[in-house]
Ligand code: DIR
Ligand code: MN
Ligand code: MN
């Protein structure tokens with residue numbers, strides 16, 4: 001129901017008002033998958049998720065050539081498909097793909113280490129080519145861990161922490177944001193994307209935001225990004241001109257309060273596409 005809640009909140013009109021044309025491909029369906037009811041994978045809907053990954057990967061690769069894809073979820077497991085497809089496109093353009101993960105969680109489990117059995121906790125491990133995804137579509141293009149940045153973390157499971165410590169993913173947890181502000185780690189990451197002439201995929205999980213402003217997600221964690229921190233991230237992304245695709249994920253309208261989380265997600269996207277209260281050159285203080 002997440003995509004329809006974003007539509008109801010006016011995502012299409014907003015993008016048009018920003019001067020772009022929109023093609024809504026509608027709600028997707030997964031590729032065919034093994035529906036053996038006796039399959040016991042220990043993971044919720046593993047086979048169906050593999051079907052989704054295959055379909056979204058194809059669609060993402062195709063759509064990257066057409067414009068700026070916005071992948072509306074739905075569960076964060078969809079990023080296994082969106083990012084792997086975007087990564088294929090990046091290879092075809094001979095450009096490196098960078099991924100910015102805006103989330104309370106690192107989503108770095110594998111189906112083997114996940115304690116919840118929820119595949120939303122796994123997409124970053126998949127796209128960076130970690131072992132443990134043998135049943136998944138083989139990756140044609142891996143995103144090197146050095147090209148992944150995570151901002152907003154405040155809930156990382158022990159197995160994820162251990163796996164992350166061995167790799168060079170850039171991580172700004174909430175403490176780093178408290179001490180240095182959210183701009184500092186983001187600008188450093190964007191400088192690297194720009195210097196490498198990279199493509200930039202942004203994956204925005206609703207739970208990146210503080211639950212007081214974004215209650216409509218199944219896995220709220222207190223101490224998240226404020227409204228202004230989140231807008232600043234999106235405004236800086238827009239200023240950089242580097243962002244080439246985005247996921248808007250984990251919105252659960254059944255947990256929303258009169259659509260306020262959906263509206264916030266649409267407003268954040270608007271900032272990412274260039275909406276400003278004022279342009280900086282209107283007689284600035286600074
Ligand atoms: C938890 C929660 N680490 C899990 N992950 C979430 O289920 O593996 N990611 N909610 O966004
Ligand atoms: Mn989920
Ligand atoms: Mn997530």
Ligand code: MN
Pocket residue numbers: 103104105205207208219
């Ligand atoms: Mn999360």
